[in-house]
Amino acid sequence: MKLLRLVVKNLRRRPMRTLLTVGGVACAMLMLVLVQSLGAGLDAALSGSEAARTLIVYRLNRYCPQTSFLPEWYGPRIEQLAGVTSVLPVKVYLNNCRASLDIVPFNGVPAERLAGSRKFDVLDGDYGRFLAERDAALVGRSFAERKNLAVGDQFRFGGINVKVAGIFGSSEPVEEGTVVTHLEYLQRAVAVNRLGTVTQFEVKIDDPARAKEISAQIDDLFRTAPEPTDTRPRILFLEHATRDLREILRFAELLGLACVAVVLALVANTVAMSVQERVREFGVFRTLGFHARHVAALVIGEALVLALSGGALGLGAALAVIRFSSLTIGAEGVPVSFSTQPELIVRGFAIALATGLIAGLAPAIRSSRSEIVASLRSA
Amino acid sequence: MGFIELRDVTKTYRKGEHVVTPLDRVSLDIEAGEFCVLLGPSGSGKTTLMNLVAAIDRADSGELRVGGTELTKLSASALADWRARTVGYIFQQSNLVPVLTAYENVELPLWLQPLSRAERHARVSLALAAVGLSDRAEHLPKQLSGGQEQRVAIARAIVADPPLLVADEPTGNLDHDSAEGVLSLLERLNRERGKTILMVTHDPRAAERGTRHFRLDKGVLAEGAEARR
Ligand SMILES: Nc1ncnc2c1ncn2[C@@H]1O[C@H](COP(=O)(O)OP(=O)(O)OP(=O)(O)O)[C@@H](O)[C@H]1O
Numbered sequence: 001m002k003l004l005r006l007v008v009k010n011l012r013r014r015p016m017r018t019l020l021t022v023g024g025v026a027c028a029m030l031m032l033v034l035v036q037s038l039g040a041g042l043d044a045a046l047s048g049s050e051a052a053r054t055l056i057v058y059r060l061n062r063y064c065p066q067t068s069f070l071p072e073w074y075g076p077r078i079e080q081l082a083g084v085t086s087v088l089p090v091k092v093y094l095n096n097c098r099a100s101l102d103i104v105p106f107n108g109v110p111a112e113r114l115a116g117s118r119k120f121d122v123l124d125g126d127y128g129r130f131l132a133e134r135d136a137a138l139v140g141r142s143f144a145e146r147k148n149l150a151v152g153d154q155f156r157f158g159g160i161n162v163k164v165a166g167i168f169g170s171s172e173p174v175e176e177g178t179v180v181t182h183l184e185y186l187q188r189a190v191a192v193n194r195l196g197t198v199t200q201f202e203v204k205i206d207d208p209a210r211a212k213e214i215s216a217q218i219d220d221l222f223r224t225a226p227e228p229t230d231t232r233p234r235i236l237f238l239e240h241a242t243r244d245l246r247e248i249l250r251f252a253e254l255l256g257l258a259c260v261a262v263v264l265a266l267v268a269n270t271v272a273m274s275v276q277e278r279v280r281e282f283g284v285f286r287t288l289g290f291h292a293r294h295v296a297a298l299v300i301g302e303a304l305v306l307a308l309s310g311g312a313l314g315l316g317a318a319l320a321v322i323r324f325s326s327l328t329i330g331a332e333g334v335p336v337s338f339s340t341q342p343e344l345i346v347r348g349f350a351i352a353l354a355t356g357l358i359a360g361l362a363p364a365i366r367s368s369r370s371e372i373v374a375s376l377r378s379a
Numbered sequence: 380m381g382f383i384e385l386r387d388v389t390k391t392y393r394k395g396e397h398v399v400t401p402l403d404r405v406s407l408d409i410e411a412g413e414f415c416v417l418l419g420p421s422g423s424g425k426t427t428l429m430n431l432v433a434a435i436d437r438a439d440s441g442e443l444r445v446g447g448t449e450l451t452k453l454s455a456s457a458l459a460d461w462r463a464r465t466v467g468y469i470f471q472q473s474n475l476v477p478v479l480t481a482y483e484n485v486e487l488p489l490w491l492q493p494l495s496r497a498e499r500h501a502r503v504s505l506a507l508a509a510v511g512l513s514d515r516a517e518h519l520p521k522q523l524s525g526g527q528e529q530r531v532a533i534a535r536a537i538v539a540d541p542p543l544l545v546a547d548e549p550t551g552n553l554d555h556d557s558a559e560g561v562l563s564l565l566e567r568l569n570r571e572r573g574k575t576i577l578m579v580t581h582d583p584r585a586a587e588r589g590t591r592h593f594r595l596d597k598g599v600l601a602e603g604a605e606a607r608r
């Protein structure tokens with residue numbers, strides 16, 4: 001449309017002002033999208049379909065894999081309980097237990113028990129090779145993408161050297177962010193030799209309704225042992241592990257709202273200034289036969305172009321940051337990835353659109369309502 | 380029936396206690412194809428009268444008929460459409476849009492009409508040729524002289540081929556030669572294209588070009604020989 005061309009030309013009249021506004025909108029949008037994508041990632045981490053029928057057995061009063069040590073012999077004892085279908089001992093090793101942006105979580109498991117306990121599909125590579133080679137690893141899809149790994153690659157992290165034998169996809173987003181190795185290999189690779197201990201047991205039960213009851217039974221088994229346990233459904237375990245992160249995120253979402261307010265003020269200010277300079281011009285347009293709504297469209301159009309181009313820039317920057325910086329936040333050993341769902345992009349644009357409309361509305365109404373003669377008289 | 384008919388048109392401005400009545404029951408008849416010059420001291424209401432005739436302002440009372448349309452009865456948006464069809468307004472300043480080229484400025488009024496790009500191009504070229512600025516089409520207003528700018532403004536006023544041209548001191552900001560160019564242009568538009576022209580001027584030489592002369596003073600309109608004093 002011709003009016004749009006005029007809008008763009010007007011924005012180029014003051015390139016610096018336009019650039020600053022678009023840049024400001026982009027920064028705010030970057031913040032907003034990052035916060036939202038982390039929120040979406042957190043939701044995804046808690047959404048695994050197996051979460052309800054999986055129990056996590058952890059060392060009582062420990063919240064970090066570095067400090068939770070349970071004897072492997074707990075496994076067979078748990079397996080004997082009625083309602084338990086499988087038990088998978090897991091040694092979790094990671095670089096950092098605090099909130100970290102680049103977490104690398106290893107899960108060491110007895111390879112022969114893996115297929116019977118976890119649901120996953122080997123998307124690429126060879127499961128047989130993983131079983132056969134003691135330093136082989138199965139890498140979760142999102143971790144492989146994040147670290148740009150392919151089957152056959154070797155990689156080393158924190159003194160642990162592994163070969164990628166396969167890449168797997170899973171219904172559990174959290175598991176897709178991990179590296180699965182042989183249990184004994186991981187136990188031996190870590191500096192402090194903790195052979196015979198694992199971080200946690202993953203217990204599958206046949207009836208989710210009995211989760212509480214079986215959890216209590218497991219904890220009763222080891223109540224008087226030197227290493228007492230704390231068992232809870234995986235969903236509660238994840239919620240507990242990510243509670244700090246969710247708290248921070250709630251605050252960050254407030255900051256996100258503030259960002260929207262900043263965008264609104266920024267765009268509104270720029271449009272108000274630009275309109276003030278052109279009162280007379282609008283009078284001329286009206287004299288030529290343009291309607292009040294044409295003038296309103298020019299002003300709204302300016303606000304929309306500012307908000308949408310800034311929004312697109314910020315959104316693009318956010319997607320680039322998420323893609324290329326391979327951020328994953330660890331919350332007590334649970335990897336939470338930034339999630340870039342299409343809804344997120346749609347929502348970003350919707351927010352930009354709405355702020356543009358709102359910011360442009362008042363100046364648009366004012367400009368289109370002013371008297372032609374009065375406009376022509378203005379400087 | 381005249382092309383422009385004013386019957387007892389009154390326009391009053393109130394500024395607090397202060398009341399100004401630039402037009403006090405003014406009546407006026409102008410036939411199509413006339414070149415009318417409106418004279419009068421500063422502040423006498425000449426611009427006010429032009430604005431009423433060009434339908435960018437409304438009278439307080441009276442009847443105002445231009446080209447057979449009773450303007451006092453039209454809605455704001457009907458007036459806008461009417462302006463686009465009927466009036467070309469030439470201001471003292473050119474009032475060109477600074478971010479648009481001469482070509483685009485002239486094209487502006489055609490945006491309001493259902494014309495193809497080619498048709499618009501033909502009309503803009505014709506209008507620019509009529510004001511002798513075909514070679515300046517791609518220039519921005521700031522790259523033109525004052526006289527050229529005013530000629531672009533005239534091209535913009537005639538591009539939609541309205542029957543009425545309203546010019547408020549069109550040469551007020553121009554040097555002698557540029558003023559001559561603009562006046563000759565208006566004269567030609569009147570003679571060759573039959574445009575009805577209503578022009579305000581303070582310049583007696585410009586006034587010479589008109590076929591009828593009016594003088595507005597203290598709210599009262601007078602015509603004829605005494606108007607040219
Ligand atoms: N919007 C307004 N509010 C108040 N008074 C106004 C307004 N517009 C015009 N006037 C007054 O109306 C009178 C006529 O103004 P107008 O602009 O029509 O004069 P003019 O004859 O065109 O003068 P000039 O030759 O200086 O252009 C003046 O006294 C002016 O102060």
Ligand SMILES: [Mg+2]
Binds near residue numbers: 426427547
């Ligand atoms: Mg005037």
